[in-house]
Amino acid sequence: MTSEELAVHMHTNPVVVRRTMAGLRDAGFVQSEKGYGGGWVIARDLGTLTLRDIYNALGSPEFFALGNRTENPACLVEQSVNHALDSAFHEAETLIIERLGKVSLADLAADFHRRFDAYKKEKISHDL
Amino acid sequence: MTSEELAVHMHTNPVVVRRTMAGLRDAGFVQSEKGYGGGWVIARDLGTLTLRDIYNALGSPEFFALGNRTENPACLVEQSVNHALDSAFHEAETLIIERLGKVSLADLAADFHRRFDAYKKEKISHDL
């Protein structure tokens, strides 16, 4: 698919698609071709590619909106709060990342197709 | 203390302090007095007041920067991803909130004083 096609499906813009896909390309998960007939193709087996891989390829962004703002604050109060909550945030993050590692793109594809079949069925019965 | 004094300690601005403190006041954790000699006083026992109470009083803001953006998306792909990760995010959030409930302000105060004593000690030995 081209960035343009992907952008339409995601209701966004080809450049935004390319920005994100760049991470996946650098990780070798997809390949891109320039020129006529170019675009993006998947380059890895979906059964062994997990959301954790995607997450890492996209730069492992912060999960938490709250939490330790400063790593080594001079403020002693801030130090106390950080110390009290550090392990909790760490455990929560580990939990999520491990879960990401258990979801393969093949899993998602299968679930999507179930939903899509159900959608088609419902649509047909609605049209009758 | 006055909002002005608190603002200096937190390197921010009195109005910002009042905005945040308003949540704690509405929850009855602090009281404020106007006029000469006014300001903020703690109105609850620090031993039974936890970070979870504070978190709720402040409006239970979102913990996660990532995660389900849309609650019931029309997009089937988005539905699949949400379904695969919903429980993980839920468990992670529960873990953190439970941990917040185990940290009382008295705990934080005790930890702070330990740090403060250590700081004073170090400072004195440095000055000798």
Added chain:
DNA sequence: AATCACGTATCATATGTTGTTACATGAAAC
């Protein structure tokens, strides 16, 4: 050559948070 599509720098827009100003309300001091 002309067209197509990615790669990427640069700028514009939108959004949310934080900081600031302004003014009203109420309380103590003189």
Added chain:
DNA sequence: GTTTCATGTAACAACATATGATACGTGATT
């Protein structure tokens, strides 16, 4: 009573981040 002090809150400004858009370069196909 009026002056000073401090909160309460609305309204506006400043800032940061994310997203969208434009422009132009590179390489590939027709």
